[in-house]
Amino acid sequence: MGKRFRLLGITTIVVFTMLCGKSTDQLAALAKTGDDPSRILLPLMMRYNFSPGEVSGRVIDAANGRGLAGVSLCSSPEECIVTNPDGSYTAITFPGDRELTASLTGYYPVIKPVYVIGADTVELNYALSSNISGGNIELRAVFTWDSTPFWPPDQVENDLDAHLWLDTILPVHIFYDNRGDCTTYPNACLETDFRRGFGPETLAIRQLEPDTIYYFGILNYNQGANGVPHIKDSGAHVDVYDASGVVASYDAASSQGNGNFWYIFTYSYSSQQGSWVLTPKNCIAYYNSDIQSIISHCP
Numbered sequence: 273m274g275k276r277f278r279l280l281g282i283t284t285i286v287v288f289t290m291l292c293g294k295s296t297d298q299l300a301a302l303a304k305t306g307d308d309p310s311r312i313l314l315p316l317m318m319r320y321n322f323s324p325g326e327v328s329g330r331v332i333d334a335a336n337g338r339g340l341a342g343v344s345l346c347s348s349p350e351e352c353i354v355t356n357p358d359g360s361y362t363a364i365t366f367p368g369d370r371e372l373t374a375s376l377t378g379y380y381p382v383i384k385p386v387y388v389i390g391a392d393t394v395e396l397n398y399a400l401s402s403n404i405s406g407g408n409i410e411l412r413a414v415f416t417w418d419s420t421p422f423w424p425p426d427q428v429e430n431d432l433d434a435h436l437w438l439d440t441i442l443p444v445h446i447f448y449d450n451r452g453d454c455t456t457y458p459n460a461c462l463e464t465d466f467r468r469g470f471g472p473e474t475l476a477i478r479q480l481e482p483d484t485i486y487y488f489g490i491l492n493y494n495q496g497a498n499g500v501p502h503i504k505d506s507g508a509h510v511d512v513y514d515a516s517g518v519v520a521s522y523d524a525a526s527s528q529g530n531g532n533f534w535y536i537f538t539y540s541y542s543s544q545q546g547s548w549v550l551t552p553k554n555c556i557a558y559y560n561s562d563i564q565s566i567i568s569h570c571p
Contacts, residue, residue, distance in 0.1 A: 325388040328362040329397040331355050331374050334414040334474045337464040340400060343376045374398040380517050395419060399472035404515045409454075411477040411514055411539065412463075413488055418507035421468035423499040430500075431493040432508060434473040435533075436460060437563040440484040445561060446475065447491075454478040460486075477539075480548060486539040487563045490524070495532040503534050503556065510536055512550065520550055529556035535570050 331343045339359025346352040347363075347370050355361045363372070367390040375381040379400040386396050399414050417432050438444040438458050446452035452461035459479035464472055475488065490510070492503035508524035524534050535555045542549045555570035 323367070323390045324364045325367045325390050326362055326364055326393040327370075327372065327386055327388060327396050328393055329360070329395050331359045331361070331376075331398040331400060332472060334399040334401045334412070334472045335463045335476070337466065337472070340376060340379075343374050343398075343400070346373050346375075347371065372396065374400060376400060378403055380513060382511075397470050399474075401474075401511070401513045404513055409476050409478055410480050411512065413475045413510055413512050415473045415475075415490060415508065415510045416471045417469070417509070418501075419470035423494075423497075423501070426498045428494050428497045428500050429467050430469040430506075431467040432471070432473070432503070432506060433465070433491045433493050434462060434475050435489050435491060436462075436475045437487040438481065438484050439487065439563070440481055445563075457481075480541075482541070484540070487535070487567075488537050488539070489533055489535040489566070491559050492532045492534075503532060508534060512537070520552065522552065522554060524556075527554045527556050529570065531556045531558035531569075533557050533559035533566060535566050
């Protein structure tokens with residue numbers, strides 16, 4: 273295992289607050305005479321646990337779902353560890369709000385916030401996208417969600433699914449039952465598919481087809497089953513990459529509407545701008561294999 277973050281000592285802060293100029297006996301006397309209790313501040317002791325906390329998890333290649341070895345995870349330039357051969361890691365660090373950056377040569381770095389609890393362990397996983405260059409991939413959408421594998425009480429799979437439609441002369445719907453093809457038409461594919469939490473599920477477009485509108489969204493496959501949360505509460509998050517890195521990020525928690533499908537964005541060519549444009553939708557609707565039905569329920 274790589275180097276761990278520096279350990280901190282345990283500190284306990286004890287604070288006593290009393291009404292200025294009053295002894296304990298005087299405070300008791302005020303209470304008996306019915307004086308305004310809001311004026312009485314009794315001795316107060318507060319304990320804060322400043323022992324170190326742990327952050328642990330796994331770093332995964334977004335394009336194939338395999339663990340990545342040798343990834344640096346840093347809370348500062350001086351506080352870094354390196355992932356194990358299977359992509360796992362454990363970091364010991366200060367309690368409180370932190371940011372950990374995962375970086376590896378050939379991949380775009382990912383920064384995530386985490387709240388570290390003293391003497392406790394927090395799970396934090398990453399999905400890294402390899403660098404994009406013209407000719408290998410034009411656009412990649414990396415989707416992650418809550419890492420719980422099964423939802424109690426019935427142990428229902430935590431299964432969210434990425435969907436991509438191509439509205440063109442030869443329409444295509446890419447999802448888990450039709451993963452597309454990134455070597456020939458439609459030159460778009462589902463690179464990874466996971467059914468039991470976190471993911472990543474990743475959709476890639478290798479070559480942009482002319483006169484085509486791309487529609488992207490996420491289905492909460494088992495929503496409605498006992499214990500399965502609404503897609504807004506699933507922790508679903510999407511990062512969209514092109515050759516420059518992350519060009520857009522979306523969270524289901526900020527979406528509007530009701531249903532089991534999160535319609536996230538479209539990607540199409542704008543003749544006015546002379547370039548391909550990503551248009552956010554961030555709308556919740558009920559899933560239908562016909563994207564036009566979903567569009568009709570979203571502005």
